[in-house]
Amino acid sequence: xxxxxxxxxxxxxxxxxxxxxxxxxxxxxxxxxxxxxxxxxxxxxxxxxxxxxxxxxxxxxxxxxxxxxxxxxxxxxxxxxxxxxxxxxxxxxxxxxxxxxxxxxxxxxxxxxxxxxxxxxxxxxxxxxxxxxxxxxxxxxxxxxxxxxxxxxxxxxxxxxxxxxxxxxxxxxxxxxxxxxxxxxxxxxxxxxxxxxxxxxxxxxxxxxxxxxxxxxxxxxxxxxxxxxxxxxxxxxxxxxxxxxxxxxxxxxxxxxxxxxxxxxxxxxxxxxxxxxxxxxxxxx
Numbered sequence: 001x002x003x004x005x006x007x008x009x010x011x012x013x014x015x016x017x018x019x020x021x022x023x024x025x026x027x028x029x030x031x032x033x034x035x036x037x038x039x040x041x042x043x044x045x046x047x048x049x050x051x052x053x054x055x056x057x058x059x060x061x062x063x064x065x066x067x068x069x070x071x072x073x074x075x076x077x078x079x080x081x082x083x084x085x086x087x088x089x090x091x092x093x094x095x096x097x098x099x100x101x102x103x104x105x106x107x108x109x110x111x112x113x114x115x116x117x118x119x120x121x122x123x124x125x126x127x128x129x130x131x132x133x134x135x136x137x138x139x140x141x142x143x144x145x146x147x148x149x150x151x152x153x154x155x156x157x158x159x160x161x162x163x164x165x166x167x168x169x170x171x172x173x174x175x176x177x178x179x180x181x182x183x184x185x186x187x188x189x190x191x192x193x194x195x196x197x198x199x200x201x202x203x204x205x206x207x208x209x210x211x212x213x214x215x216x217x218x219x220x221x222x223x224x225x226x227x228x229x230x231x232x233x234x235x236x237x238x239x240x241x242x243x244x245x246x247x248x249x250x251x252x253x254x255x256x257x258x259x260x261x262x263x264x265x266x267x268x269x270x271x272x273x274x275x276x277x278x279x280x281x282x283x284x285x
Contacts (some may be wrong), residue, residue: 090218090229092190092254096157098128098137099257102284106141108262108277123279128155136163147171153185155257160186178203184213186252190231192217211237221251223260224281228253230260244268256282 104123109116121143128137134156141149147169154161161182166175180203187196195214201207213235221230230251237246244267251261263276 090190090231090252090254092188092231092252094157095160095186095188095257096134096155097257098135098153098155099125100284101125101127101137104258104284105280106277107280108275111274113272121277125284143169143171145169154182158188159184176202186233187213190215190252190254209237209240211235216249219251221253221261223253223279226282228260228282229255239268241268253282258282 102125104125105120106123107118107120109118111117121141124140124142126138126140128135130136131154134154137153137155139151139153141151147167149171150166150168152163152165154163162179162185163182164176164178166177180201181198183200184196184198187194192215195212197210197212199208199210201209213233216232216234219230219232220227222228230253233250233252235246235248235250239245246264246266248262248264250259250263252259258279260282261276261278263274265274266272
């Protein structure tokens, strides 16, 4: 591992744990009450584990009293977004070509209202293989001795799908052998104001979470000194508990087929947190 990870030993746990349905960065989070069992479909983060995940942009102070409003059926809840940069021209016509394999350096931060912790990790992308309907690829968040999370994706002409996730080490994140249905991380056509929504769960579990996605804008983003044209995609998921929700933003660069930046804002009556990471380069080391 090229980077270093912030130590999480000795930190207190949240009274509640966050449940995260994620893909290459896509994601839906709600909170579980103390003692409640997580659904197998979820990727669970306690405060201790979530603190592993940095500081790349401006620090945000999260107000636990400020709760987003759940969207009406078929709608996406509005939320403030950061000021857009100059418009880009991503020109995405297919999602069928996976990104270049290799190890990408990544850095990020996590905020819990009372403080901010930064971290670094290796984003490892394996060589893709032919699969029914497209190309299958394994992508890994590698936190060194603390463990890793493996995401299996299917790149097709019309969709980028998250098929499964597998966790190792001491991260405390449950695995899902098969998302049912596969999570739509991105969907064609990629154009501003495009929308889609989906109810997702994990095979063998009755739990379901509905998430709402939309393409907010195109934007130029600086990655390692290189200006890249990106689509900014928002995914919102109301939690099962009243007043809980997850909102995430991802910056997808179609030229490299990479999500180069990821932000997530999680709200709950038990507490809130903000998490982000960004790649340090558009090419692997």
